[in-house]
Amino acid sequence: MSNQKDLRKFLPWLLWVVGFTAIYFLMRAVFQPYASGISINGRIIAERVSEIGLFLGAIFAGIGAVEVYFYQIFFRQPRHRQAAIFTRIVQGILAFVALQMVVAFFDLTDLFRLPKGAVKNFFLLPSSLFSSVKNLFVQIGLNATGSSLVSGLILILVLGLLFGLIQRWSVPRHSRLGLAYLLILPALIGVLFLIIYPFLFEIKLAFSNASLGTQATKNASYGLSYGWENIKTLFTGNVAKDAKFFEVFWRTILWTVINVIFHVTGGMILAILLNRPMKLRGLYRTLLVFPWAIPTTIAAMALRNEFDLRYGFFNIMLTNIQSMFQALSAKTASLVLLGPTFSWLAENIGPVSWKQDPFWAFMSILITNIWLGIPFMAVIILGGLQSISHEYYEAAEIDGATGWQMFRNITLPLLRPVLTPAIVLGVIWTFNKFDVIYLITQGGPQEKTDILVSSMYKAAFQFYRYGFTAMFALVIFLILLAFTIVYLRVSGGLKAATE
Amino acid sequence: MSKNPFVRFFRWFFFRARGDSPFKRLLIHCVLIIACIIAVYPVLRVVTISLRPNDTLLTTSLRIIPENATLDNYRKVLFGDPVNHRQSDFFLWVWNSFSIVMVTSIISVILAAISAYAFSRFRFPGRSAGLVFLFTTQMIPAGMLLLPLFIMLARLKMINTSLGLIIAYSVSAVPLTIWTLKGYYDTIPVDLEEAALIDGASRMTVFTRIILPLSSPALAIAFLFSFMGGWSEYLVARVVLQKNELFTWPLGIFTFAQQFTVSWGQFAAASVLIAIPVMALFLYSSKWLISGLTLGSVKG
Numbered sequence: 184m185s186n187q188k189d190l191r192k193f194l195p196w197l198l199w200v201v202g203f204t205a206i207y208f209l210m211r212a213v214f215q216p217y218a219s220g221i222s223i224n225g226r227i228i229a230e231r232v233s234e235i236g237l238f239l240g241a242i243f244a245g246i247g248a249v250e251v252y253f254y255q256i257f258f259r260q261p262r263h264r265q266a267a268i269f270t271r272i273v274q275g276i277l278a279f280v281a282l283q284m285v286v287a288f289f290d291l292t293d294l295f296r297l298p299k300g301a302v303k304n305f306f307l308l309p310s311s312l313f314s315s316v317k318n319l320f321v322q323i324g325l326n327a328t329g330s331s332l333v334s335g336l337i338l339i340l341v342l343g344l345l346f347g348l349i350q351r352w353s354v355p356r357h358s359r360l361g362l363a364y365l366l367i368l369p370a371l372i373g374v375l376f377l378i379i380y381p382f383l384f385e386i387k388l389a390f391s392n393a394s395l396g397t398q399a400t401k402n403a404s405y406g407l408s409y410g411w412e413n414i415k416t417l418f419t420g421n422v423a424k425d426a427k428f429f430e431v432f433w434r435t436i437l438w439t440v441i442n443v444i445f446h447v448t449g450g451m452i453l454a455i456l457l458n459r460p461m462k463l464r465g466l467y468r469t470l471l472v473f474p475w476a477i478p479t480t481i482a483a484m485a486l487r488n489e490f491d492l493r494y495g496f497f498n499i500m501l502t503n504i505q506s507m508f509q510a511l512s513a514k515t516a517s518l519v520l521l522g523p524t525f526s527w528l529a530e531n532i533g534p535v536s537w538k539q540d541p542f543w544a545f546m547s548i549l550i551t552n553i554w555l556g557i558p559f560m561a562v563i564i565l566g567g568l569q570s571i572s573h574e575y576y577e578a579a580e581i582d583g584a585t586g587w588q589m590f591r592n593i594t595l596p597l598l599r600p601v602l603t604p605a606i607v608l609g610v611i612w613t614f615n616k617f618d619v620i621y622l623i624t625q626g627g628p629q630e631k632t633d634i635l636v637s638s639m640y641k642a643a644f645q646f647y648r649y650g651f652t653a654m655f656a657l658v659i660f661l662i663l664l665a666f667t668i669v670y671l672r673v674s675g676g677l678k679a680a681t682e
Numbered sequence: 683m684s685k686n687p688f689v690r691f692f693r694w695f696f697f698r699a700r701g702d703s704p705f706k707r708l709l710i711h712c713v714l715i716i717a718c719i720i721a722v723y724p725v726l727r728v729v730t731i732s733l734r735p736n737d738t739l740l741t742t743s744l745r746i747i748p749e750n751a752t753l754d755n756y757r758k759v760l761f762g763d764p765v766n767h768r769q770s771d772f773f774l775w776v777w778n779s780f781s782i783v784m785v786t787s788i789i790s791v792i793l794a795a796i797s798a799y800a801f802s803r804f805r806f807p808g809r810s811a812g813l814v815f816l817f818t819t820q821m822i823p824a825g826m827l828l829l830p831l832f833i834m835l836a837r838l839k840m841i842n843t844s845l846g847l848i849i850a851y852s853v854s855a856v857p858l859t860i861w862t863l864k865g866y867y868d869t870i871p872v873d874l875e876e877a878a879l880i881d882g883a884s885r886m887t888v889f890t891r892i893i894l895p896l897s898s899p900a901l902a903i904a905f906l907f908s909f910m911g912g913w914s915e916y917l918v919a920r921v922v923l924q925k926n927e928l929f930t931w932p933l934g935i936f937t938f939a940q941q942f943t944v945s946w947g948q949f950a951a952a953s954v955l956i957a958i959p960v961m962a963l964f965l966y967s968s969k970w971l972i973s974g975l976t977l978g979s980v981k982g
Contacts, residue, residue, distance in 0.1 A: 217760070217762075219769075220762025220764060220769055221760075221761060221762060221769060221770050221772075221773055222762075222769040222770060222771050222773075222774050223771075223773045227774065228777065231781050234844065235785050235845070235848075238785075238845050238848070291838065292833075292837045292838065293833070293837055362800075362804070362885050363800040363803075363804035363806040364800075364806065366796050366797055366799055366804075367797040367800045368797075369792075369793050370793045370794065370797035371797070373789075373793050373852065373856050374815075374819075374856065374857065377852055378822075378827065378857070380834075381830035381834060381853075382827065384830035384833070385830045388829070388830060388833070399833050400837075453714075456714055457714070461707065461710070467714045467717075467718060469965055470718040470721055470722050471717060471721050472968060473721045474721050475964075476960070476961040476964040477725055477957050477960075478913065478956065478957060478960055480932040481728070481914065481956065481957050482724070484935065484936060484949070485727070485950070485953060488946060488949075489727065493740075494740050494742065496723075496724075496727055496744060499742045499744055500744070502742070554720070554721075554724070558721065562968070615825075617825075621917060639826075640828075640917065643825075643829045643832075644832075644920075644921055649829060656826040656827075656829065660822060664818070
């Protein structure tokens, strides 16, 4: 009886395993004949899996150790005095070792330099201890991965022993908010490492002359004068190669405003048209979402080729329209008004050099980004429209309101909670979004289509002006921060979110 | 009523949903059909180009199904080019992207699922500061922290490794996921937990037995979000990965797209192969994606 139950419990897992094995063998059978033409093989996959597995294992083991450490601080109380002495000493040592490792990490990543000699060796003690244990296993004859795995296991064992002893000699204790802190701890560590630390690093970098010549931070010098130099270059010199700051700044504003206006109006028009009972509504919805669903990278790269002078469809269509007007003007040449109109059209509409002409290059990225962004807004606004109750409209209709009045006094106010954050996020995203620009024009010709963020990216990774880029990034961040604060003052949005 | 005929037409066209005349309905359908064509045509063009035989790649024809349509480009992209002794890297790129983005999403969803619960249910000192901080991280330009991260990764010898890219992607994925999930946890009634707590369950039990199962759709959405965020990312990957065998698919496809005449067809074929599953998944899950978006957003 119980046996049967066990079986039933494991049945889903069994099915998953069987399913995946079947898929694996099926794939193998399908791809075997072509294996010589495919560069991926089992070895590459196995290497990647073990690399990532070790990485994940290390991360989660580290987070787990920190969690246990804080759990014992929050929720356990030493049983008697000797236990208390032992516990506090071990915890103190562990905290100190952690501090040493953090300092060593800062030193390694060049946030600051420890003076060479005794001080540095002292802070590097934990990591050198670990690596000497590792070397021991290498000498025995293990390979690099195996030895780090084994020494990691030994580390876990030691920590486990210490934590076990502390646990053994303690009694539970109540803590009201301890759990909350334990829960946010992993994310806190992640954010400290991934966001706060790089941010501090960026501030330091902004006051340096780091560049390719100084081998990034290796030989860089720091000081307020370098920061002042960077600011001066930013506002008076060239931001990437040729362009000046304010030129790029106004282009960024133009880029953001035009994009958001078109996104919102286009989205609004589509949403209003779709928000009514009609045939084929689902089909329209699905088709209209296409630009959003297709990966941006693919769309941008495909359109980049479509802006080609001769073979892109924009210019093919424009050529066709031109020849159509030419034919029409030839036929209607004798007529009074039509003839000149058509010949004027034939002269003025025609293929455009999307890549060489700065204006048309800017138009090409605008067209692409507007095309990409409208469906998102349409879907958001449609969601907002559908959440508005029909009763409002029925009541308004009874009172004799016109459609326009209903739109002004019912739809728009009730749409505000959806529309405002969508617009604000849209502004911020568009301000920061330069993958379209980078993929289509690469900022060219002569950096006439660069916006602030793409100039920054170029300054860092094409011209290697690291110190300058850090200052540039800080200025962009301040601009966005100012915008956000103004928005939050106006709407009070953050209060609602943090409640 | 305004005298301006244009304004009057505008009002007549957009408002008054009830009792539309057949003419108006026809007009609306026409507008929507044109919009659909504009939305779909560039996508169809990619399919068209992928079907073109190599000798007529450069043509000014606008036909959707080209003459002498062939699947040759697909064969070359998938299984290599035996004539030129070129192996296909397509599966390698997809595998690189998949493994990197998968791990990023797993890390961010695990971290976020745990910490978002604390943000949603506990009132601890530092909570609102943390939330404001998470909110501001959404404002940070994607490229802004890239430079310090790049230098940091270089010092840690993680440039040109998949781990470096995982770390770089987690920067934007973790805060966004916390924010989304916190919004979802807020919608789960507290009464459920209180009942369980009164019955003697511990906070941890409540979290694992009630909150996590209830929020599994939101976890799926959050996972999908961070997956989609990293899946077609180009700019960060370009900085972190420079070796061909580590390329994610956007980088790989771009090597096709750069050589305009040589491999436009192969670029298109590879794009179609990648876009089809992504778009299918997207269209299938778009309903939940949208609800997740509005959950995570600021309630203004």
